[in-house]
Amino acid sequence: MKPATIINVVVVAALLVAPYWLNAYWVDVLNSIGIYAVLALSLNIILGYAGLFHMGHAAFFAMGTYTTAILNTQFGIPVLWLMPLSGMVAGFFALLVARPIIHLRGDYLLIVTIGIVEIVRIALVNNVFGITGGSNGIFGISRPVLFGHVIRTPHDFYYLIFAFAAITVFFFLRLENSRFGRALNYIREDDVAAEGSGIDAAHYKLVAFVLGAFWAGMAGTIFAAKMTIVSPQSFTFWESVVMFTIVILGGSGNIRGVLLGAFLIVGLPEVFREFAGARMLIFGAAMILMMIFRPKGILPPPPRTFNLDFLSSARGGGK
Amino acid sequence: MNASPLLRLTSLTKSFGGVMAVNQVSFDVDHGSIVGLIGPNGAGKTTVFNLITGNYRPDSGEILFDGKNIVNMRTNRIVTLGIARTFQTIRLFQNMSALENVLAGCHCRMRSGVIGAMLRLPWQKREEREALEIAVHELEFVGLRAHLDQAARNLSYGNQRLLEIARALATKPRFLILDEPAGGMNDYETQVLVDLIIQIRDRGVTVLLIEHDMNLVMKICEKLVVLEYGLMIAQGTPAEIQKDQRVIDAYLGAPDEDDEDF
Ligand SMILES: Nc1ncnc2c1ncn2[C@@H]1O[C@H](COP(=O)(O)OP(=O)(O)O)[C@@H](O)[C@H]1O
Ligand SMILES: [Mg+2]
Secondary structure, three states: OOHHHHHHHHHHHHHHHHHHHOOHHHHHHHHHHHHHHHHHHHHHHHHHHOOOOOOOHHHHHHHHHHHHHHHHHHHOOOHHHHHHHHHHHHHHHHHHHHHHHOOOOHHHHHHHHHHHHHHHHHHHHOOHHHOOOHHHOEEOOOOOEEOOEEOOOHHHHHHHHHHHHHHHHHHHHHHHOOHHHHHHHHHHHOHHHHHHOOOOHHHHHHHHHHHHHHHHHHHHHHHHHHHOEEOHHHHOHHHHHHHHHHHHHHHOOOHHHHHHHHHHHHHHHHHOHHHHHHHHHHHHHHHHHHHHHOOOOOOOOOOOOOOOHHHHHHHHHHO | OOOOOOEEEEEEEEEEOOEEEEEEEEEEEOOOOEEEEEOOOOOOHHHHHHHHOOOOOOOEEEEEEOOEEOOOOOHHHHHHHOEEEOOOOOOOOOOOEHHHHHHHHHHHHOOOOHHHHHHOOHHHHHHHHHHHHHHHHHHHHOOOHHHOOOEHHHOOHHHHHHHHHHHHHOOOOOEEEEEOOOOOOOHHHHHHHHHHHHHHHHOOOEEEEEOOOHHHHHHHOOEEEEEEOOEEEEEEOHHHHHHOHHHHHHHHOOOOHHHOOO
């Protein structure tokens, strides 16, 4: 077996048995890691594959979370049914806000997307349309029910969250190795050359935003269900920074790297709680060291490989 | 046969802040021909290419490709219509393998999107295989199959130019425009390139090229168009151009030993 396969097996096995060994507190930490991992994977489509400096992902997460919270508390629609709808609302919102800014580059896009998170957060605080509950937020979101089983404890949520994370990884690996995934990479590398090769850069950037937002919106449903209370404090600029850092530090454009990033950025501060006061200091120092020694992240994407066996076999068979 | 030309430029004009980079340029490129666009540095040759491919918008004038006006069309649309290009300053995806670079060209002839990729539907898998087959075939055609795994940045200058041609060919163009394809190539590589361009034409692809290597241009072009300060000062067969007094004054200079083997 290749080392990578062994690591995969060990990690998956460890994740499967972890809840048996851990108390509710630590399972809850893992649950946070799982949600951040999904969010960072969805951001990775925009930031990692397409190279768009998007620091407003918390806005899309908020759209999904609030869609679930509002529709569940107002109309009693079961939480998990709201997942696709929450994704769509977030995706539609992304379509609206991304379209006019899609041509912006680098730091300009960064600043505008920071603005988007703040606008969404302030709108939530100000109780827009009288449906967001202002700064208190919304409470009383019902527990999700799956196959007749009510998901309530951190241990229950653990399996829901990590199943969703696994599904996310499964689909995103396929995306990465597809026409769509490659198109985003070409755009990241050189958008003029990409367009000169026949790739509609503006279209793909927009699709990246919509898909990333759709997935963040679905993560929002699970977050709403887990918290049962949602409020604007969960969707600050800082949340966007955390997601952004997970992707950049873990390994922009590499699923493995992003997963590792989620464990490090969300998990380590919990492990080193004694140093909570120095958290920002350590965080900052780690970022500086990383940018000096591993500017592409801890696990940058490996070169793509293609299976070309079918070429020689087709030829051999023909003769 | 097609009587109308594949490409027709009519009074094409583009200025950059007062500099007339391209000034009332009109010429035709016939189906199946190899046409050379020549002129001193800064004459506006690359600008003409950028106008054809939609990288720049002309101030005025018309560009008809196969009878269709492509002015104001986006670059990727123009590529899909069948115009592919290479760049004077090489624009490969430097950190990607040669194969991935050529796959970029296959993109516009593929259909599958997000859903197809996520579900990995049978036709999506077939399409991916076909794209790989085309990409490998084009790499073989330009002689880079052995370098398929190498990152573009690790290829020699000459090979990078060939890789750009392979990527352009993967878009299945009817019309290929090459901006100084022999730039940075040694004599041997240039000879290989000449053969390649002729093979490309024999595949039915019309070629328009900018080149400073007069040997190469005189050898393979049926027609030459000469620009100077944005103006077209002459067009005709290589033999006609060589005798044109304005061209000699502006560009070719007094006949010297370089011209011997024309
Ligand atoms: N993007 C641009 N912005 C400003 N000036 C440009 C631009 N592109 C070309 N030019 C100017 O247009 C003229 C023609 O340039 P170019 O087409 O590159 O010439 P050539 O390819 O014949 O050497 C030059 O004076 C050049 O400086
Ligand atoms: Mg030029």
